[in-house]
Amino acid sequence: MTISQVSFGSHEPVLEVKDLTVKYVGDTRSTTAVDRVSFSIGTGEIFGLAGESGCGKSTIANSIMRLLKDPAKIAGGSIRFGGKDVLGMGPEELRRFRWQDVAMVFQSAMNSLNPVLTVGEQITDIYTTHAGYSRKESLRRAAELLELVRIDPVRLKSYPHQLSGGMRQRAVIAMAVALKPSLLILDEPTTALDVVVQQEIMAQIKELQHELGFSVLFITHDMSLMVELSHRMAVMYGGRIVETAKAADIHTAPQHPYTQALMGAFPPLTGPRVPLTGLADGVKFRNIPDLAEASPGHFVAPFGATAVAAGGSGALEAGTLEGATR
Numbered sequence: 001m002t003i004s005q006v007s008f009g010s011h012e013p014v015l016e017v018k019d020l021t022v023k024y025v026g027d028t029r030s031t032t033a034v035d036r037v038s039f040s041i042g043t044g045e046i047f048g049l050a051g052e053s054g055c056g057k058s059t060i061a062n063s064i065m066r067l068l069k070d071p072a073k074i075a076g077g078s079i080r081f082g083g084k085d086v087l088g089m090g091p092e093e094l095r096r097f098r099w100q101d102v103a104m105v106f107q108s109a110m111n112s113l114n115p116v117l118t119v120g121e122q123i124t125d126i127y128t129t130h131a132g133y134s135r136k137e138s139l140r141r142a143a144e145l146l147e148l149v150r151i152d153p154v155r156l157k158s159y160p161h162q163l164s165g166g167m168r169q170r171a172v173i174a175m176a177v178a179l180k181p182s183l184l185i186l187d188e189p190t191t192a193l194d195v196v197v198q199q200e201i202m203a204q205i206k207e208l209q210h211e212l213g214f215s216v217l218f219i220t221h222d223m224s225l226m227v228e229l230s231h232r233m234a235v236m237y238g239g240r241i242v243e244t245a246k247a248a249d250i251h252t253a254p255q256h257p258y259t260q261a262l263m264g265a266f267p268p269l270t271g272p273r274v275p276l277t278g279l280a281d282g283v284k285f286r287n288i289p290d291l292a293e294a295s296p297g298h299f300v301a302p303f304g305a306t307a308v309a310a311g312g313s314g315a316l317e318a319g320t321l322e323g324a325t326r
């Protein structure tokens with residue numbers, strides 16, 4: 001049974017993103033990296049955000065964590081966590097929100113460990129700083145946490161360079177769930193790892209999610225991994241969500257031509273070998289669109305402007321399938 005077949009708890013939304021628009025504002029031109037994006041994530045749900053590099057996935061994650069830096073500006077929309085307005089949070093509320101409510105594992109997170117501190121020092125620091133535990137209690141919990149991700153607690157004394165890439169990544173994931181957040185954001189958590197270790201890490205995340213019950217926002221460009229892990233997912237193209245559906249439905253019957261093309265570009269993780277069609281054969285996308293507002297016509301008619309259906313049936317009618325939600 002894959003995790004996508006496991007039923008998740010309540011459909012009560014933990015996170016609600018509505019009409020989120022984020023721009024990178026430059027002196028001469030600005031880029032609309034995220035364009036009126038809406039989705040919600042239920043309690044215990046694994047929600048995937050898929051799309052090619054540059055389509056706005058990390059910008060959404062950073063918006064939720066309130067980590068956007070200049071020149072990024074939230075130009076519209078709302079983000080609510082458990083009913084609370086995330087965009088309106090003050091510094092104290094934000095401090096609690098990060099780590100305790102929501103934690104994020106960044107791209108190449110395994111390289112984000114501090115090289116001059118032991119793994120133990122880094123984990124205990126989370127407990128002493130954010131939960132106010134004593135050093136002794138923090139150490140006990142740090143050992144438990146490593147065991148949870150199948151790392152021998154003797155590794156508490158190791159420095160990051162003494163661990164393999166996979167172990168470092170598991171340690172970072174353990175740190176992210178240390179304070180039992182309700183939502184874990186995983187931004188390309190396995191990109192830098194080889195396929196075998198990637199599978200181990202994904203299995204680990206499934207297990208942790210099952211045990212601790214947190215919701216997940218899982219970001220990747222890898223459709224096979226996404227379908228395997230997620231309950232529901234959204235597919236992004238050029239700053240917009242073009243399709244939202246159950247992962248199983250996207251797997252068996254993707255509706256949007258871009259989703260169909262993206263599905264055809266990745267080998268399935270299980271089952272017989274199938275020829276890959278790729279983006280070029282499925283739908284002829286000329287390029288990832290330039291999101292800068294200076295480029296005329298962009299996204300007034302996203303798929304009419306950038307894609308023609310396979311078989312030469314001409315330009316897809318603008319916006320007909322855009323934002324398909326099942």
Ligand SMILES: Nc1ncnc2c1ncn2[C@@H]1O[C@H](COP(=O)(O)OP(=O)(O)OP(=O)(O)O)[C@@H](O)[C@H]1O
Pocket residue numbers: 024031033051052053054055056057058059060070071221291
């Ligand atoms: N600091 C910045 N200044 C200007 N534009 C930016 C900046 N950061 C990102 N962008 C633009 O915003 C768009 C979305 O970028 P983002 O990193 O969110 O995409 P992504 O889907 O997460 O890609 P990747 O998987 O490669 O990280 C891209 O077109 C990118 O060029």
